[in-house]
Amino acid sequence: MIPTDHCAACSVREQAVCAALSEAERSELARIGTHRTLHRGEALVDAGDDNYACATLISGALKIAAIDADGTERIVALVHPAGFVGELFAPRAHHHVTALTDSLLCLFPRMDYERAVERYPRLATALLRRSTADLAETRALIDLIGRRTSLARVAGLILIFGRGASNTPCGVAARFDLPLTRGEMAALLGLTIETVSRQIGILERRGIIKRTGTRGMEVLDVPSLEEMVD
Amino acid sequence: MIPTDHCAACSVREQAVCAALSEAERSELARIGTHRTLHRGEALVDAGDDNYACATLISGALKIAAIDADGTERIVALVHPAGFVGELFAPRAHHHVTALTDSLLCLFPRMDYERAVERYPRLATALLRRSTADLAETRALIDLIGRRTSLARVAGLILIFGRGASNTPCGVAARFDLPLTRGEMAALLGLTIETVSRQIGILERRGIIKRTGTRGMEVLDVPSLEEMVD
DNA sequence: CGACACGTTGAGTTACGTCAATACCCGTGG
DNA sequence: CCACGGGTATTGACGTAACTCAACGTGTCG
Numbered sequence: 001m002i003p004t005d006h007c008a009a010c011s012v013r014e015q016a017v018c019a020a021l022s023e024a025e026r027s028e029l030a031r032i033g034t035h036r037t038l039h040r041g042e043a044l045v046d047a048g049d050d051n052y053a054c055a056t057l058i059s060g061a062l063k064i065a066a067i068d069a070d071g072t073e074r075i076v077a078l079v080h081p082a083g084f085v086g087e088l089f090a091p092r093a094h095h096h097v098t099a100l101t102d103s104l105l106c107l108f109p110r111m112d113y114e115r116a117v118e119r120y121p122r123l124a125t126a127l128l129r130r131s132t133a134d135l136a137e138t139r140a141l142i143d144l145i146g147r148r149t150s151l152a153r154v155a156g157l158i159l160i161f162g163r164g165a166s167n168t169p170c171g172v173a174a175r176f177d178l179p180l181t182r183g184e185m186a187a188l189l190g191l192t193i194e195t196v197s198r199q200i201g202i203l204e205r206r207g208i209i210k211r212t213g214t215r216g217m218e219v220l221d222v223p224s225l226e227e228m229v230d
Numbered sequence: 231m232i233p234t235d236h237c238a239a240c241s242v243r244e245q246a247v248c249a250a251l252s253e254a255e256r257s258e259l260a261r262i263g264t265h266r267t268l269h270r271g272e273a274l275v276d277a278g279d280d281n282y283a284c285a286t287l288i289s290g291a292l293k294i295a296a297i298d299a300d301g302t303e304r305i306v307a308l309v310h311p312a313g314f315v316g317e318l319f320a321p322r323a324h325h326h327v328t329a330l331t332d333s334l335l336c337l338f339p340r341m342d343y344e345r346a347v348e349r350y351p352r353l354a355t356a357l358l359r360r361s362t363a364d365l366a367e368t369r370a371l372i373d374l375i376g377r378r379t380s381l382a383r384v385a386g387l388i389l390i391f392g393r394g395a396s397n398t399p400c401g402v403a404a405r406f407d408l409p410l411t412r413g414e415m416a417a418l419l420g421l422t423i424e425t426v427s428r429q430i431g432i433l434e435r436r437g438i439i440k441r442t443g444t445r446g447m448e449v450l451d452v453p454s455l456e457e458m459v460d
Numbered sequence: 461c462g463a464c465a466c467g468t469t470g471a472g473t474t475a476c477g478t479c480a481a482t483a484c485c486c487g488t489g490g
Numbered sequence: 491c492c493a494c495g496g497g498t499a500t501t502g503a504c505g506t507a508a509c510t511c512a513a514c515g516t517g518t519c520g
Contacts, residue, residue: 066373069460071486074376076369087366089359094366117358121351124358128347129319131282131361136317136324138368139306143296146304146420150508182467190376195508214467214517230299378509379477412499422477427500444485444499 002106003031010106015082016056018106020126029123032112038099039061045086045097054086054094054110060103061179064095065187070170075188077138078179080164084130088114144229145190153189154199155228158209162219172222177215232260232336240336245312246286250356259353262342268292268329275316275327282323284316284340290333291409294325295417305418307368308409310394318344329407330344374459375420383419384429385458388439392449402452407445 004027013019018026038060045052047066062079076095079085085097088110108116117124144156154155158178165176178185182193185198189196203209208225210218234257243249248256268274268290273281277296292309306325309315315327318340338346347354374386388408395406408415412423419426433439438455440448449455 064369066369068373068377074373076372076376088362090362092242101252117355121354124351124354125347128354128358128361130356131365132318132320133366135368136320137326137359138365138372139294139296142306142368142372142375143298143304145372146306147302147417181465192509193467194469194510198508201468338488380474409499422479423499424501428476431500 002033002035004030006030006035009037010058012056012058012082016106017084017123017126017130017185018056020122021120022122025120025122029108029116030119032108032116034107036105036107038103038105040099040101043096043098045095046095046103047093047096049093050091052086052110053107054084054088054113055105055107057083057085058104058106060101061100063098063184065098066095073187074190075184077134077141078188083134084127086110086113088117088127088169098185143190145188148229150189150191150195151199151202152228153191154185154196155203155208155225157189157217158203158217159222159225159229161217161223172219172225175212175216175218178217232263232265234260236260236265240288242286243313244392246336246358247314247353247356247360248286250352251350252352255350255352259338259346259350262338263439264337266337268333268335268336270329270331273326273328275323275325277323277326279323280321282316282340283337284314284318284343285335285337287311287313287315288334288336291330292333293328293330293414294457295328296325303417304420305414307364307371308418312423313364314357316340316345316458317326318357321449330414333406371418377459380419380425381429381432382458383421384415384426385433385438386453387415388447388449389452389459391447392452402449402455405442407450408447 007026007030008015010016011162013113018029021029035058036055044055044062056207057079059081062074062085064077064079064085065073065075067073079097086093087094117127145153148156161173161178161187162176163170165173167173180188182196186193186196200209200211203225206224207222208219210220212218237243237248237256237260240246248259250363251259265288266285274285274292287309289311292313292315293305294307294309294315295303295305297303308330309327317324347357374383377383377386389402391408392402392406393400395403397403410418412426415421416423416426416440430439430441433455434441436454438451440446440450
Protein backbone atom coordinates (compact mmCIF):
# COMPACT_ATOMS: atom_id res chain seq x y z
CA MET A 1 0.00 0.00 0.00
CA ILE A 2 1.24 3.40 -1.01
CA PRO A 3 0.76 6.34 1.37
CA THR A 4 -1.42 8.95 -0.30
CA ASP A 5 1.16 11.66 0.14
CA HIS A 6 3.46 9.69 -2.16
CA CYS A 7 0.92 10.16 -4.95
CA ALA A 8 0.80 13.87 -4.22
CA ALA A 9 4.55 14.05 -4.74
CA CYS A 10 4.67 11.58 -7.65
CA SER A 11 6.72 12.84 -10.55
CA VAL A 12 4.45 11.31 -13.20
CA ARG A 13 1.29 12.32 -11.35
CA GLU A 14 -0.03 14.36 -14.28
CA GLN A 15 0.92 12.02 -17.12
CA ALA A 16 0.16 8.54 -15.83
CA VAL A 17 -3.22 6.86 -16.21
CA CYS A 18 -4.09 7.52 -12.58
CA ALA A 19 -4.18 11.24 -13.38
CA ALA A 20 -7.67 10.64 -14.75
CA LEU A 21 -8.94 9.69 -11.30
CA SER A 22 -10.37 11.92 -8.61
CA GLU A 23 -8.41 12.36 -5.39
CA ALA A 24 -10.67 9.89 -3.63
CA GLU A 25 -10.40 7.30 -6.40
CA ARG A 26 -6.65 7.64 -6.51
CA SER A 27 -6.44 7.04 -2.80
CA GLU A 28 -8.42 3.87 -3.29
CA LEU A 29 -6.07 2.79 -6.04
CA ALA A 30 -3.02 3.65 -3.94
CA ARG A 31 -4.30 1.21 -1.36
CA ILE A 32 -3.74 -1.76 -3.69
CA GLY A 33 -0.44 -0.47 -5.08
CA THR A 34 3.13 -0.82 -3.87
CA HIS A 35 6.37 0.76 -4.92
CA ARG A 36 9.18 -1.35 -6.22
CA THR A 37 12.60 -0.67 -7.62
CA LEU A 38 14.15 -2.76 -10.33
CA HIS A 39 17.84 -2.76 -11.09
CA ARG A 40 19.23 -2.80 -14.59
CA GLY A 41 18.62 -6.21 -16.09
CA GLU A 42 16.15 -7.29 -13.45
CA ALA A 43 12.89 -8.83 -14.73
CA LEU A 44 9.41 -7.72 -13.75
CA VAL A 45 7.51 -10.30 -15.80
CA ASP A 46 8.60 -13.39 -17.70
CA ALA A 47 6.78 -14.64 -20.78
CA GLY A 48 4.33 -17.33 -19.80
CA ASP A 49 3.74 -16.07 -16.26
CA ASP A 50 0.12 -16.65 -15.40
CA ASN A 51 -0.31 -14.33 -12.49
CA TYR A 52 1.83 -11.34 -13.03
CA ALA A 53 1.65 -7.75 -12.00
CA CYS A 54 0.95 -4.58 -13.88
CA ALA A 55 2.54 -1.25 -13.17
CA THR A 56 3.02 2.38 -13.96
CA LEU A 57 6.64 3.30 -14.55
CA ILE A 58 7.67 6.25 -12.41
CA SER A 59 11.30 6.58 -13.44
CA GLY A 60 13.85 4.65 -15.46
CA ALA A 61 13.11 2.60 -18.56
CA LEU A 62 11.84 -0.89 -19.37
CA LYS A 63 11.98 -3.15 -22.36
CA ILE A 64 9.30 -5.57 -23.54
CA ALA A 65 10.89 -8.48 -25.34
CA ALA A 66 10.55 -12.02 -26.62
CA ILE A 67 13.34 -14.58 -26.43
CA ASP A 68 13.33 -17.23 -29.11
CA ALA A 69 14.54 -20.79 -29.07
CA ASP A 70 18.21 -20.02 -29.73
CA GLY A 71 18.28 -17.40 -26.99
CA THR A 72 18.09 -14.37 -29.25
CA GLU A 73 16.24 -11.48 -27.72
CA ARG A 74 13.78 -9.41 -29.75
CA ILE A 75 12.71 -6.15 -28.19
CA VAL A 76 9.17 -5.23 -29.22
CA ALA A 77 8.67 -2.06 -27.18
CA LEU A 78 10.28 0.37 -24.79
CA VAL A 79 8.46 1.82 -21.80
CA HIS A 80 9.15 5.34 -20.57
CA PRO A 81 8.15 7.08 -17.33
CA ALA A 82 4.35 7.43 -16.94
CA GLY A 83 3.96 4.42 -19.24
CA PHE A 84 1.80 1.50 -18.25
CA VAL A 85 2.96 -2.08 -18.50
CA GLY A 86 1.16 -5.39 -18.10
CA GLU A 87 -1.44 -6.98 -20.29
CA LEU A 88 -4.80 -6.71 -18.63
CA PHE A 89 -7.33 -9.48 -19.26
CA ALA A 90 -4.74 -11.83 -20.78
CA PRO A 91 -4.42 -15.23 -19.11
CA ARG A 92 -0.65 -15.37 -19.52
CA ALA A 93 2.08 -12.84 -20.19
CA HIS A 94 3.20 -12.80 -23.83
CA HIS A 95 6.53 -11.08 -23.28
CA HIS A 96 9.35 -10.52 -20.86
CA VAL A 97 9.48 -7.15 -19.15
CA THR A 98 12.93 -6.13 -17.96
CA ALA A 99 14.55 -2.99 -16.61
CA LEU A 100 16.91 -1.24 -19.03
CA THR A 101 18.12 1.07 -16.28
CA ASP A 102 17.41 1.20 -12.57
CA SER A 103 13.70 1.90 -12.39
CA LEU A 104 10.97 2.79 -9.95
CA LEU A 105 7.53 1.28 -10.41
CA CYS A 106 4.09 1.70 -8.97
CA LEU A 107 3.05 -1.93 -8.87
CA PHE A 108 -0.42 -3.49 -8.75
CA PRO A 109 -1.67 -7.06 -8.54
CA ARG A 110 -3.22 -7.61 -11.94
CA MET A 111 -6.54 -8.95 -10.70
CA ASP A 112 -7.02 -6.04 -8.33
CA TYR A 113 -6.21 -3.61 -11.09
CA GLU A 114 -8.69 -5.23 -13.43
CA ARG A 115 -11.35 -4.81 -10.80
CA ALA A 116 -10.35 -1.17 -10.43
CA VAL A 117 -10.76 -0.73 -14.18
CA GLU A 118 -14.30 -2.06 -13.97
CA ARG A 119 -15.07 0.14 -10.99
CA TYR A 120 -13.58 3.43 -12.19
CA PRO A 121 -14.71 4.22 -15.73
CA ARG A 122 -12.27 7.08 -16.01
CA LEU A 123 -9.42 4.66 -15.42
CA ALA A 124 -10.72 2.54 -18.27
CA THR A 125 -10.80 5.49 -20.69
CA ALA A 126 -7.37 6.64 -19.58
CA LEU A 127 -5.95 3.17 -20.18
CA LEU A 128 -7.73 3.03 -23.53
CA ARG A 129 -6.09 6.31 -24.53
CA ARG A 130 -2.70 5.01 -23.55
CA SER A 131 -3.22 1.64 -25.16
CA THR A 132 -4.33 3.29 -28.39
CA ALA A 133 -1.24 5.46 -28.35
CA ASP A 134 0.99 2.45 -27.63
CA LEU A 135 -0.60 0.66 -30.55
CA ALA A 136 0.18 3.53 -32.90
CA GLU A 137 3.74 3.62 -31.61
CA THR A 138 4.19 -0.11 -32.06
CA ARG A 139 2.89 0.15 -35.60
CA ALA A 140 5.31 2.99 -36.26
CA LEU A 141 8.06 0.65 -35.09
CA ILE A 142 6.94 -1.99 -37.57
CA ASP A 143 7.06 0.69 -40.19
CA LEU A 144 10.63 1.51 -39.20
CA ILE A 145 11.98 -2.02 -39.20
CA GLY A 146 9.68 -3.32 -41.91
CA ARG A 147 11.48 -2.67 -45.11
CA ARG A 148 14.31 -0.25 -44.81
CA THR A 149 18.05 -0.29 -45.01
CA SER A 150 20.00 -0.69 -41.81
CA LEU A 151 21.12 2.92 -42.15
CA ALA A 152 17.53 4.21 -42.21
CA ARG A 153 16.63 2.07 -39.22
CA VAL A 154 19.51 3.38 -37.16
CA ALA A 155 18.77 6.95 -38.25
CA GLY A 156 15.14 6.50 -37.26
CA LEU A 157 16.07 5.14 -33.87
CA ILE A 158 18.42 8.03 -33.18
CA LEU A 159 15.58 10.41 -34.03
CA ILE A 160 13.24 8.57 -31.69
CA PHE A 161 15.72 8.86 -28.83
CA GLY A 162 16.51 12.44 -29.71
CA ARG A 163 12.85 13.37 -29.60
CA GLY A 164 12.45 11.53 -26.32
CA ALA A 165 15.37 13.43 -24.82
CA SER A 166 14.11 16.78 -26.07
CA ASN A 167 12.12 19.02 -23.77
CA THR A 168 10.22 20.61 -26.66
CA PRO A 169 7.60 18.21 -27.98
CA CYS A 170 8.62 16.88 -31.41
CA GLY A 171 11.97 18.67 -31.30
CA VAL A 172 15.21 16.71 -31.37
CA ALA A 173 17.70 17.17 -28.55
CA ALA A 174 21.14 18.29 -29.77
CA ARG A 175 23.00 16.09 -27.28
CA PHE A 176 21.81 13.13 -25.30
CA ASP A 177 22.83 9.70 -24.14
CA LEU A 178 21.57 6.63 -25.95
CA PRO A 179 19.50 4.69 -23.43
CA LEU A 180 20.34 1.35 -25.09
CA THR A 181 23.46 -0.66 -25.63
CA ARG A 182 24.37 -1.51 -29.22
CA GLY A 183 23.09 -5.01 -28.58
CA GLU A 184 19.74 -3.70 -27.44
CA MET A 185 19.50 -1.35 -30.40
CA ALA A 186 20.20 -4.33 -32.63
CA ALA A 187 17.54 -6.44 -30.89
CA LEU A 188 15.04 -3.64 -31.39
CA LEU A 189 15.86 -2.98 -35.04
CA GLY A 190 16.29 -6.57 -36.12
CA LEU A 191 19.98 -6.10 -36.96
CA THR A 192 23.27 -7.29 -35.55
CA ILE A 193 25.48 -5.37 -33.16
CA GLU A 194 28.13 -4.96 -35.82
CA THR A 195 25.73 -3.53 -38.36
CA VAL A 196 24.39 -1.00 -35.87
CA SER A 197 27.90 0.01 -34.98
CA ARG A 198 28.88 0.39 -38.62
CA GLN A 199 25.87 2.51 -39.54
CA ILE A 200 26.55 4.82 -36.61
CA GLY A 201 30.08 5.08 -37.96
CA ILE A 202 28.77 6.01 -41.40
CA LEU A 203 26.49 8.69 -39.98
CA GLU A 204 29.43 10.14 -38.11
CA ARG A 205 31.69 10.08 -41.14
CA ARG A 206 29.03 11.97 -43.08
CA GLY A 207 28.98 14.65 -40.37
CA ILE A 208 25.37 13.98 -39.41
CA ILE A 209 26.06 12.93 -35.85
CA LYS A 210 29.01 12.85 -33.50
CA ARG A 211 29.76 10.16 -30.97
CA THR A 212 30.98 11.28 -27.55
CA GLY A 213 32.16 8.32 -25.55
CA THR A 214 30.22 5.14 -26.17
CA ARG A 215 26.68 6.27 -25.34
CA GLY A 216 26.86 10.01 -25.91
CA MET A 217 25.25 11.30 -29.09
CA GLU A 218 25.37 14.72 -30.68
CA VAL A 219 22.96 15.34 -33.55
CA LEU A 220 24.43 17.82 -36.01
CA ASP A 221 22.10 17.50 -38.99
CA VAL A 222 18.51 16.64 -38.15
CA PRO A 223 17.11 17.20 -41.66
CA SER A 224 19.49 14.64 -43.13
CA LEU A 225 18.43 12.10 -40.53
CA GLU A 226 14.76 12.76 -41.24
CA GLU A 227 15.31 12.48 -44.95
CA MET A 228 16.87 9.05 -44.52
CA VAL A 229 13.85 7.78 -42.65
CA ASP A 230 11.04 8.73 -44.98
CA MET B 231 -28.74 5.17 -38.33
CA ILE B 232 -28.97 1.43 -38.07
CA PRO B 233 -32.32 -0.20 -37.36
CA THR B 234 -32.12 -2.09 -34.09
CA ASP B 235 -33.23 -5.34 -35.66
CA HIS B 236 -30.05 -5.26 -37.75
CA CYS B 237 -28.04 -5.51 -34.54
CA ALA B 238 -30.17 -8.44 -33.44
CA ALA B 239 -29.25 -10.25 -36.63
CA CYS B 240 -25.63 -9.07 -36.74
CA SER B 241 -23.18 -11.88 -37.41
CA VAL B 242 -20.50 -10.48 -35.10
CA ARG B 243 -22.98 -9.51 -32.43
CA GLU B 244 -21.32 -11.64 -29.77
CA GLN B 245 -17.69 -10.88 -30.58
CA ALA B 246 -17.62 -7.17 -31.35
CA VAL B 247 -17.11 -4.50 -28.72
CA CYS B 248 -20.80 -3.59 -28.73
CA ALA B 249 -21.52 -7.02 -27.25
CA ALA B 250 -20.55 -5.53 -23.88
CA LEU B 251 -23.49 -3.13 -23.98
CA SER B 252 -27.01 -3.65 -22.71
CA GLU B 253 -29.84 -3.81 -25.22
CA ALA B 254 -30.79 -0.22 -24.47
CA GLU B 255 -27.23 1.04 -24.79
CA ARG B 256 -26.72 -0.79 -28.03
CA SER B 257 -29.84 0.79 -29.44
CA GLU B 258 -28.43 4.18 -28.53
CA LEU B 259 -25.17 3.31 -30.25
CA ALA B 260 -27.01 2.00 -33.32
CA ARG B 261 -28.57 5.42 -33.65
CA ILE B 262 -25.22 7.04 -34.48
CA GLY B 263 -23.99 4.18 -36.67
CA THR B 264 -24.44 3.41 -40.35
CA HIS B 265 -23.66 0.42 -42.50
CA ARG B 266 -21.24 0.71 -45.36
CA THR B 267 -19.75 -1.66 -47.86
CA LEU B 268 -16.23 -1.31 -49.18
CA HIS B 269 -15.02 -3.01 -52.31
CA ARG B 270 -11.61 -4.61 -52.61
CA GLY B 271 -9.00 -1.86 -52.73
CA GLU B 272 -11.35 0.88 -51.56
CA ALA B 273 -10.07 3.11 -48.74
CA LEU B 274 -11.90 3.83 -45.51
CA VAL B 275 -9.31 6.19 -44.02
CA ASP B 276 -6.22 7.87 -45.46
CA ALA B 277 -3.18 8.72 -43.36
CA GLY B 278 -3.38 12.33 -42.26
CA ASP B 279 -7.18 12.55 -42.30
CA ASP B 280 -8.25 14.76 -39.44
CA ASN B 281 -11.86 13.79 -39.11
CA TYR B 282 -12.20 10.20 -39.99
CA ALA B 283 -14.57 7.49 -38.97
CA CYS B 284 -14.19 4.45 -36.81
CA ALA B 285 -15.90 1.16 -37.38
CA THR B 286 -16.52 -2.42 -36.44
CA LEU B 287 -15.81 -4.84 -39.26
CA ILE B 288 -18.78 -7.13 -39.87
CA SER B 289 -17.45 -9.17 -42.76
CA GLY B 290 -14.48 -9.15 -45.12
CA ALA B 291 -10.97 -8.03 -44.23
CA LEU B 292 -9.07 -4.76 -43.96
CA LYS B 293 -5.43 -3.78 -43.97
CA ILE B 294 -3.83 -0.97 -41.98
CA ALA B 295 -0.84 0.38 -43.85
CA ALA B 296 1.64 3.20 -44.33
CA ILE B 297 2.87 4.39 -47.69
CA ASP B 298 6.35 5.87 -47.73
CA ALA B 299 7.87 8.53 -49.94
CA ASP B 300 8.68 6.22 -52.87
CA GLY B 301 5.19 4.74 -52.88
CA THR B 302 6.03 1.47 -51.16
CA GLU B 303 3.26 0.15 -49.00
CA ARG B 304 3.97 -1.37 -45.61
CA ILE B 305 1.14 -3.23 -43.97
CA VAL B 306 1.21 -2.93 -40.18
CA ALA B 307 -1.94 -4.85 -39.29
CA LEU B 308 -4.83 -6.87 -40.63
CA VAL B 309 -8.39 -6.51 -39.37
CA HIS B 310 -10.76 -9.44 -39.22
CA PRO B 311 -14.53 -9.55 -38.66
CA ALA B 312 -15.58 -8.22 -35.23
CA GLY B 313 -12.39 -6.16 -35.17
CA PHE B 314 -12.46 -2.48 -34.41
CA VAL B 315 -10.67 0.07 -36.54
CA GLY B 316 -10.00 3.77 -36.07
CA GLU B 317 -7.74 5.50 -33.61
CA LEU B 318 -9.83 7.10 -30.93
CA PHE B 319 -8.53 10.31 -29.34
CA ALA B 320 -5.89 10.86 -32.00
CA PRO B 321 -6.05 14.18 -33.83
CA ARG B 322 -5.10 12.70 -37.20
CA ALA B 323 -5.07 9.23 -38.70
CA HIS B 324 -1.63 7.62 -38.69
CA HIS B 325 -2.33 4.99 -41.32
CA HIS B 326 -4.36 4.13 -44.36
CA VAL B 327 -7.20 1.66 -43.88
CA THR B 328 -8.17 -0.24 -47.01
CA ALA B 329 -10.37 -3.19 -47.87
CA LEU B 330 -8.51 -6.38 -48.76
CA THR B 331 -11.74 -8.00 -49.90
CA ASP B 332 -15.27 -6.70 -50.25
CA SER B 333 -16.23 -5.78 -46.72
CA LEU B 334 -19.19 -4.71 -44.64
CA LEU B 335 -18.67 -2.17 -41.86
CA CYS B 336 -20.65 -0.72 -39.02
CA LEU B 337 -19.48 2.87 -39.24
CA PHE B 338 -19.47 5.63 -36.64
CA PRO B 339 -18.42 9.28 -36.69
CA ARG B 340 -15.35 9.34 -34.52
CA MET B 341 -16.42 12.19 -32.27
CA ASP B 342 -19.77 10.60 -31.56
CA TYR B 343 -18.10 7.33 -30.76
CA GLU B 344 -15.69 8.98 -28.36
CA ARG B 345 -18.63 10.51 -26.55
CA ALA B 346 -20.24 7.08 -26.40
CA VAL B 347 -17.06 5.69 -24.85
CA GLU B 348 -17.23 8.32 -22.12
CA ARG B 349 -20.91 7.65 -21.55
CA TYR B 350 -20.87 3.84 -21.52
CA PRO B 351 -18.12 2.52 -19.26
CA ARG B 352 -18.65 -1.01 -20.50
CA LEU B 353 -17.85 0.11 -24.01
CA ALA B 354 -14.59 1.58 -22.71
CA THR B 355 -13.57 -1.68 -21.05
CA ALA B 356 -14.55 -3.69 -24.10
CA LEU B 357 -12.44 -1.45 -26.31
CA LEU B 358 -9.60 -1.67 -23.82
CA ARG B 359 -9.75 -5.46 -23.99
CA ARG B 360 -9.63 -5.37 -27.75
CA SER B 361 -6.94 -2.75 -27.89
CA THR B 362 -4.80 -4.74 -25.47
CA ALA B 363 -5.23 -7.83 -27.61
CA ASP B 364 -4.39 -5.87 -30.77
CA LEU B 365 -1.27 -4.59 -29.09
CA ALA B 366 -0.13 -8.10 -28.25
CA GLU B 367 -0.83 -9.19 -31.81
CA THR B 368 1.09 -6.27 -33.26
CA ARG B 369 4.04 -7.08 -31.04
CA ALA B 370 3.90 -10.68 -32.16
CA LEU B 371 4.10 -9.36 -35.71
CA ILE B 372 7.22 -7.39 -34.86
CA ASP B 373 8.64 -10.55 -33.44
CA LEU B 374 7.92 -12.35 -36.71
CA ILE B 375 9.30 -9.61 -38.94
CA GLY B 376 12.37 -9.14 -36.80
CA ARG B 377 13.15 -12.77 -37.33
CA ARG B 378 16.23 -13.47 -39.33
CA THR B 379 15.38 -15.46 -42.42
CA SER B 380 12.72 -14.87 -45.01
CA LEU B 381 11.81 -18.55 -44.82
CA ALA B 382 10.88 -18.27 -41.15
CA ARG B 383 8.77 -15.19 -41.84
CA VAL B 384 6.81 -16.86 -44.60
CA ALA B 385 6.38 -20.00 -42.52
CA GLY B 386 5.09 -17.88 -39.63
CA LEU B 387 2.61 -16.08 -41.84
CA ILE B 388 1.27 -19.33 -43.26
CA LEU B 389 0.74 -20.54 -39.70
CA ILE B 390 -1.10 -17.34 -38.81
CA PHE B 391 -3.44 -17.71 -41.76
CA GLY B 392 -3.84 -21.41 -41.13
CA ARG B 393 -4.84 -20.76 -37.54
CA GLY B 394 -7.22 -18.05 -38.65
CA ALA B 395 -8.87 -20.40 -41.13
CA SER B 396 -9.16 -23.21 -38.60
CA ASN B 397 -12.40 -23.73 -36.72
CA THR B 398 -10.64 -25.22 -33.71
CA PRO B 399 -8.93 -22.48 -31.71
CA CYS B 400 -5.16 -22.71 -32.10
CA GLY B 401 -5.40 -25.54 -34.62
CA VAL B 402 -4.11 -25.12 -38.15
CA ALA B 403 -6.48 -25.68 -41.06
CA ALA B 404 -5.27 -28.35 -43.49
CA ARG B 405 -6.45 -26.44 -46.56
CA PHE B 406 -7.35 -22.81 -46.94
CA ASP B 407 -6.97 -19.85 -49.26
CA LEU B 408 -4.37 -17.22 -48.56
CA PRO B 409 -6.28 -13.99 -47.97
CA LEU B 410 -3.41 -11.87 -49.33
CA THR B 411 -1.66 -11.53 -52.65
CA ARG B 412 2.08 -12.19 -52.76
CA GLY B 413 2.58 -8.45 -52.89
CA GLU B 414 0.55 -7.93 -49.74
CA MET B 415 2.35 -10.74 -47.95
CA ALA B 416 5.61 -9.08 -48.93
CA ALA B 417 4.41 -5.69 -47.67
CA LEU B 418 3.46 -7.28 -44.38
CA LEU B 419 6.67 -9.25 -43.89
CA GLY B 420 9.08 -6.62 -45.13
CA LEU B 421 10.20 -8.74 -48.09
CA THR B 422 9.82 -8.59 -51.85
CA ILE B 423 7.25 -10.42 -53.90
CA GLU B 424 9.96 -12.57 -55.43
CA THR B 425 11.39 -13.62 -52.09
CA VAL B 426 7.97 -14.57 -50.76
CA SER B 427 7.31 -16.58 -53.88
CA ARG B 428 10.65 -18.34 -53.65
CA GLN B 429 10.26 -19.27 -50.00
CA ILE B 430 6.83 -20.72 -50.69
CA GLY B 431 8.49 -22.70 -53.46
CA ILE B 432 11.11 -23.99 -51.03
CA LEU B 433 8.46 -25.04 -48.51
CA GLU B 434 6.64 -26.91 -51.25
CA ARG B 435 9.80 -28.61 -52.50
CA ARG B 436 10.45 -29.79 -48.93
CA GLY B 437 6.98 -31.31 -48.81
CA ILE B 438 5.81 -29.05 -46.01
CA ILE B 439 3.04 -27.36 -47.95
CA LYS B 440 1.37 -27.75 -51.31
CA ARG B 441 0.16 -24.96 -53.54
CA THR B 442 -3.21 -25.38 -55.23
CA GLY B 443 -3.74 -22.67 -57.78
CA THR B 444 -2.26 -19.32 -56.81
CA ARG B 445 -4.00 -18.70 -53.48
CA GLY B 446 -4.84 -22.19 -52.33
CA MET B 447 -2.66 -23.64 -49.60
CA GLU B 448 -2.46 -27.13 -48.19
CA VAL B 449 -0.43 -27.58 -45.02
CA LEU B 450 1.13 -31.03 -44.89
CA ASP B 451 3.61 -30.72 -42.06
CA VAL B 452 2.61 -28.33 -39.30
CA PRO B 453 5.41 -29.30 -36.87
CA SER B 454 8.07 -28.41 -39.44
CA LEU B 455 6.49 -25.03 -39.98
CA GLU B 456 6.34 -24.38 -36.25
CA GLU B 457 9.91 -25.46 -35.82
CA MET B 458 11.04 -22.93 -38.40
CA VAL B 459 9.30 -20.12 -36.56
CA ASP B 460 10.61 -20.63 -33.06
C1' DC C 461 46.22 -1.70 -12.71
C1' DG C 462 43.83 -5.44 -14.49
C1' DA C 463 39.48 -7.63 -15.66
C1' DC C 464 35.41 -7.63 -18.13
C1' DA C 465 31.76 -5.96 -20.68
C1' DC C 466 30.88 -3.23 -24.43
C1' DG C 467 32.10 -1.29 -28.83
C1' DT C 468 34.59 -0.90 -33.30
C1' DT C 469 36.62 -2.47 -37.44
C1' DG C 470 37.96 -5.76 -41.15
C1' DA C 471 37.55 -9.83 -44.42
C1' DG C 472 34.85 -13.23 -46.35
C1' DT C 473 30.22 -15.31 -47.09
C1' DT C 474 25.35 -15.60 -47.76
C1' DA C 475 20.71 -14.16 -48.17
C1' DC C 476 17.89 -11.07 -50.07
C1' DG C 477 16.86 -7.44 -53.50
C1' DT C 478 16.89 -6.04 -58.41
C1' DC C 479 16.07 -6.66 -63.07
C1' DA C 480 14.16 -9.32 -66.55
C1' DA C 481 11.89 -13.08 -68.86
C1' DT C 482 8.16 -16.24 -68.70
C1' DA C 483 3.92 -18.46 -67.06
C1' DC C 484 -0.61 -18.39 -65.09
C1' DC C 485 -5.40 -16.86 -64.11
C1' DC C 486 -9.59 -14.69 -65.43
C1' DG C 487 -12.63 -11.48 -67.47
C1' DT C 488 -13.84 -9.29 -71.94
C1' DG C 489 -14.75 -9.16 -76.55
C1' DG C 490 -14.10 -10.92 -81.19
C1' DC D 491 -15.17 -21.03 -78.47
C1' DC D 492 -10.71 -19.00 -78.69
C1' DA D 493 -7.86 -14.73 -78.67
C1' DC D 494 -6.32 -11.06 -76.23
C1' DG D 495 -4.87 -8.34 -72.29
C1' DG D 496 -3.93 -7.01 -67.54
C1' DG D 497 -2.93 -8.27 -63.19
C1' DT D 498 -0.54 -11.72 -60.56
C1' DA D 499 2.92 -15.33 -59.76
C1' DT D 500 7.12 -17.93 -60.73
C1' DT D 501 11.83 -18.52 -61.90
C1' DG D 502 16.63 -17.29 -63.14
C1' DA D 503 21.00 -14.50 -63.20
C1' DC D 504 23.41 -11.20 -60.84
C1' DG D 505 24.82 -7.54 -57.51
C1' DT D 506 24.93 -5.91 -52.96
C1' DA D 507 23.62 -5.21 -48.14
C1' DA D 508 23.78 -7.39 -44.03
C1' DC D 509 25.47 -11.42 -41.35
C1' DT D 510 29.37 -14.22 -39.44
C1' DC D 511 33.66 -14.79 -37.57
C1' DA D 512 37.52 -12.79 -35.65
C1' DA D 513 40.66 -9.43 -33.90
C1' DC D 514 41.32 -5.36 -31.64
C1' DG D 515 39.91 -0.89 -28.88
C1' DT D 516 37.82 1.49 -25.10
C1' DG D 517 35.41 2.59 -20.99
C1' DT D 518 34.40 1.34 -16.18
C1' DC D 519 34.70 -0.63 -11.74
C1' DG D 520 36.83 -3.19 -8.28
